[in-house]
Amino acid sequence: MTLSNAAAEILSKLGVDQAAYTGGTLASFSPVTGEQTGALPEATVEAATTAIATAKQAFKAWRMVPAPRRGELVRLFGEELRAAKDDLGRLVSIEAGKIPSEGLGEVQEMIDICDFAVGLSRQLYGLTIATERPGHRMMEQWHPLGVVGVISAFNFPVAVWSWNTALALVCGNSVVWKPSEKSPLTALACDAILKRALARFGDAPEGLAQVLIGGADVGNALVESPDVALISATGSTRMGRIVAPKVAARFGRCILELGGNNGGIVCPSADLDMTLRAVAFGAMGTAGQRCTTQRRLFVHETVYDDLVPRLIKAYESVSVGNPLETSALVGPLIDKAAFDNMEKSLAEAKAAGGTVHGGGRVDTGAENAYYARPAIVEMPSQCGPMMEETFAPILYVVKYTDFEDAIEAHNAVAAGLSSTIFTTDLRESEMFLSAAGSDCGIANVNIGTSGAEIGGAFGGEKETGGGRESGSDAWKGYMRRATNTINYSRELPLAQGVKFDI
């Protein structure tokens, strides 16, 4: 069966009308074989404006539905996702090229956030705060915010939307989603799965959760609309640089989840077997196309010659190939442009004095599919392309002598998403996690940079954008806070002892 037929079969099973992915102008492809999987009708900017208006109306009704009842919708959504897990996971593999366990893992992440959000629907707590005025009470409440515009990237085509949507819905918001133009079929599938939950739920307002298929112009319609209270944008720092000032200009809110250039430090006391496995998954998993992919490694001089040759060997032997037909651990890059970027960065690294092991195209017989052998590059120091995120499986390795210098080099790049230290020395790990350590939103010890759980807040600092999604108290980003002071006395004392007697 061709992949376009396989995709059509899944979409039909999930209830997506064929007209939603045939006869249109947006061509979708599978990176697995390079074949075209659909031609989707695209939303116009006018259609986006209408969708936002409908979502605004839906918000007005949804905000008054008690939060635990809103949680019931998300509970049903989680049930539908459990039922659709195998199909959706396979569609993620077809459309994003992930190996099956990673495709399924992404859907599991959607289920996990639903579970989390259902619990949260009974825990949208505000504080009661001591007041200095007698006979007064002060408290804060968290209220729904409005329409949430979600713009997402190709590499987590379904999970990122669900992180935002599950939280936004229990928080009382409506959602309009602009998925990546490189992964529109999975977006249609998600929309159909949520619609099943909405049908079972019964009385949710029309337009509560919508999807707009299209490119940057459709995303821009969300960004510029004063009726979109929050833009949650996931993608490159380049995109964030365009989106953030536009949202700021209209005093809208942003959650930015942008690029990463994630580093790690391997200390003299590291468990090298564990380090090898963690780095191999972190750097080569998902063909290096995770925002949290391990891209830089600082290895202490005393363990460099033990670890790095073993890593090079792993890079030479890792299986690269069609993730749907073989048991390969590394699947394809998303497209030719991604492969060309990888080759360009490797050439620049070489010119900067790096020794390149690996890289180059792996022939799978599919002319329009781009499989690359992951590359490990020994650099004389941190410089050149190592300073930037190349969205491909390249790991730069640098030898270090002094721990503080390694932390400084680790923090010297513009992005600040994920980081890790491999050590069994308490002093080193605590230093890495301290205020003077890693400057990233995620800092790990003895695990890789990728593979976060939904329970923690997810996001990064500096050019990663500062946003937080998913667990912990990230829900607060989807609500507005009202501070309320109530006077139940017969007096009117003013704060700070101010007198104003008329």
Ligand code: NAD
């Ligand atoms: P991209 O920036 O090319 O596109 C992301 C989304 O932004 C797409 O939906 C695109 O249509 C939209 N977009 C682009 N320009 C826009 C504009 N001017 N206005 C409105 N919308 C616009 O990113 P990509 O290639 O799909 O994904 C890879 C990048 O995403 C990497 O840099 C990766 O690190 C990053 N990423 C970050 C996270 C995170 O949580 N920090 C997660 C996944 C991916």
